[in-house]
Amino acid sequence: MAMAADILIVGGGSTGASIAYHLAAARAGQITLLERATLASGTTGQSSAIIRQHYSIPTLARMAQRSLHTFRHFAEELGRDAGFRQTGLLIGARAEDAEGLRTTVAMHRELGIDSRMIDRDALHELEPRMVTDDLVGACYEPEAGYADPVATTMAYAHAARQLGAQIRQHTRVSSLLVEGDRVRGVLLEDGTQVETRTVIVASNVWGIKLLADAGISVPVRSTRHACILLQQPRDFGQQHAIIFDFASGLYLRPEGENLTMAGTLDESEAETVDPEHYNALPTHDEEERFAMRTAERFPAMGDATLQAGWAGLYDVSDDWQPLIGPFPGVEGLFCALGFSGHGYKLCPAIGTLVAEILLGRASPGIDRAIFSPDRFAMGAQAQSTYAFGIIG
Numbered sequence: 509m510a511m512a513a514d515i516l517i518v519g520g521g522s523t524g525a526s527i528a529y530h531l532a533a534a535r536a537g538q539i540t541l542l543e544r545a546t547l548a549s550g551t552t553g554q555s556s557a558i559i560r561q562h563y564s565i566p567t568l569a570r571m572a573q574r575s576l577h578t579f580r581h582f583a584e585e586l587g588r589d590a591g592f593r594q595t596g597l598l599i600g601a602r603a604e605d606a607e608g609l610r611t612t613v614a615m616h617r618e619l620g621i622d623s624r625m626i627d628r629d630a631l632h633e634l635e636p637r638m639v640t641d642d643l644v645g646a647c648y649e650p651e652a653g654y655a656d657p658v659a660t661t662m663a664y665a666h667a668a669r670q671l672g673a674q675i676r677q678h679t680r681v682s683s684l685l686v687e688g689d690r691v692r693g694v695l696l697e698d699g700t701q702v703e704t705r706t707v708i709v710a711s712n713v714w715g716i717k718l719l720a721d722a723g724i725s726v727p728v729r730s731t732r733h734a735c736i737l738l739q740q741p742r743d744f745g746q747q748h749a750i751i752f753d754f755a756s757g758l759y760l761r762p763e764g765e766n767l768t769m770a771g772t773l774d775e776s777e778a779e780t781v782d783p784e785h786y787n788a789l790p791t792h793d794e795e796e797r798f799a800m801r802t803a804e805r806f807p808a809m810g811d812a813t814l815q816a817g818w819a820g821l822y823d824v825s826d827d828w829q830p831l832i833g834p835f836p837g838v839e840g841l842f843c844a845l846g847f848s849g850h851g852y853k854l855c856p857a858i859g860t861l862v863a864e865i866l867l868g869r870a871s872p873g874i875d876r877a878i879f880s881p882d883r884f885a886m887g888a889q890a891q892s893t894y895a896f897g898i899i900g
């Protein structure tokens with residue numbers, strides 16, 4: 509049996525759902541999203557969901573700024589809440605980090621982002637429980653926070669449906685149908701062919717094989733990242749801000765009133781894995797390491813107890829930036845993957861950008877070239893100024 513759509517999106521995470529909504533809102537034609545399991549069942553559901561504007565690359569800072577605006581006004585636009593919670597972000601600055609952070613802050617202030625450097629005394633006043641001996645101060649972004657990635661995806665999918673898009677769950681794409689120099693559709697696992705002139709591969713690490721089977725190689729690998737959830741000791745006090753600790757490569761995110769999520773910023777701690785077969789739980793060593801680093805920075809967390817843990821996947825590209833746009837040489841084939849562990853916070857801007865590209869509209873203030881899938885061959889990569897690629 510054959511079916512048809514104007515635009516097919518493969519993957520129902522935060523990326524695919526946002527793209528479906530933005531295309532449907534722009535009246536781009538009949539939009540169909542195909543998800544092999546359930547919405548947000550991929551890496552979106554594993555996300556720490558930190559929403560910050562701190563990027564050293566101006567285009568990304570701008571996209572994060574626009575996305576944060578959407579998260580703050582989500583229910584007004586989408587009719588449902590994404591659970592945004594403002595907590596602030598503190599990036600501890602050692603002497604060797606200070607200049608890079610200052611440069612980024614200056615760029616942010618030009619963009620109108622509320623970001624500032626604070627000295628050690630001010631840091632101590634803001635967060636007296638934090639060990640600051642090795643720091644000269646911090647970069648402080650008060651507007652940062654986190655939201656609920658599953659609720660975000662559901663809200664985008666719901667709004668897309670209201671605008672006429674079809675969202676089909678439990679529908680796995682087994683291959684892309686490419687004939688000559690253009691895409692013709694996709695083949696589903698049950699043998700159904702779906703005909704279309706435009707396919708958007710928004711299937712994260714699983715998209716690598718889908719593309720490879722169609723003869724397209726992307727410089728993206730699948731890496732495993734563990735997170736743990738700690739119950740704070742009773743006397744810990746008020747909830748802390750999000751913390752990026754460049755010294756130990758640790759990040760901390762508050763959860764609710766008395767929990768702390770801990771993970772690593774350091775890619776050298778992550779192994780490349782087969783996305784279909786990997787250990788989805790933290791190892792004992794990871795649990796100990798993250799808990800120990802947390803207590804080193806926050807001695808008041810020394811008696812924290814482990815509540816939960818999981819390990820998710822990053823779709824890491826060679827320059828840590830996503831691949832968003834058409835594939836030269838295969839008309840109608842687009843991709844939106846390679847988000848390298850920082851794609852959730854950008855999903856509102858990604859949906860906007862994909863709709864602009866497909867509809868031939870301009871993207872003011874956005875340097876699209878740094879996302880071009882063929883930039884690696886063209887040498888147009890944008891490099892973060894930080895040692896941890898994920899900061900961007």
Ligand SMILES: Cc1cc2nc3c(=O)[nH]c(=O)nc-3n(C[C@H](O)[C@H](O)[C@H](O)COP(=O)(O)OP(=O)(O)OC[C@H]3O[C@@H](n4cnc5c(N)ncnc54)[C@H](O)[C@@H]3O)c2cc1C
Nearest residue numbers: 519521522523544550551552555556558681820851852853
């Ligand atoms: C541990 C962890 C922490 C993170 N922390 C943050 C953070 O703090 N801030 C941030 O901004 N980002 C963070 N990220 C990254 C962020 O979560 C991702 O970049 C983002 O959610 C990616 O969304 P996606 O829709 O592209 O991918 P996914 O959510 O993985 O969606 C892809 C979907 O495609 C489907 N699919 C795959 N193959 C097929 C097929 N053949 N047919 C049909 N469907 C298919 C999958 O089932 C999946 O649902 C984190 C990620 C992890 C793993």
